[in-house]
Amino acid sequence: MKTMPLLSQAEAVAFLKQHQISPTLQRLAIARIFFVEHQHLSADVIQEKLAELNIRVAKATVYNSLNLFVRKGLLKEIHIGAGKVVYDSNTEPHYHLYYEDEGRLCDVDYQDLPIEMPANTQLKQIDLILRVASSNA
Numbered sequence: 001m002k003t004m005p006l007l008s009q010a011e012a013v014a015f016l017k018q019h020q021i022s023p024t025l026q027r028l029a030i031a032r033i034f035f036v037e038h039q040h041l042s043a044d045v046i047q048e049k050l051a052e053l054n055i056r057v058a059k060a061t062v063y064n065s066l067n068l069f070v071r072k073g074l075l076k077e078i079h080i081g082a083g084k085v086v087y088d089s090n091t092e093p094h095y096h097l098y099y100e101d102e103g104r105l106c107d108v109d110y111q112d113l114p115i116e117m118p119a120n121t122q123l124k125q126i127d128l129i130l131r132v133a134s135s136n137a
């Protein structure tokens with residue numbers, strides 16, 4: 001079985017404190033899973049990963065923690081349609097490729113696909129999803 005990459009407990013405590021979030025057991029566990037790398041995870045997948053670590057967290061608590069991280073600017077909520085929401089630990093402006101057949105999101109650098117902005121505007125956030133299929137599918 002592949003081992004799950006995780007932040008250490010100490011790294012997760014420091015990270016949450018740095019963002020004025022009190023480190024409850026549930027928040028720490030979610031932070032250890034999520035903030036170890038840039039990734040896109042749904043609440044369901046988070047709950048599965050918690051279960052793999054033998055940590056039982058109610059779905060409502062998972063959502064409360066994720067929403068708190070979103071309010072603190074640590075995660076971005078991405079609506080990929082049909083009521084599906086995933087959370088993104090890459091909070092820099094970027095596009096997404098969405099492989100619909102695999103349900104997989106891929107980051108694309110803003111620099112790789114720049115859009116000329118009108119004068120006197122500042123890019124704050126990107127909510128652009130390009131729906132794609134693998135060409136060999």
Ligand SMILES: [Zn+2]
Nearest residue numbers: 088090096107
């Ligand atoms: Zn992303």
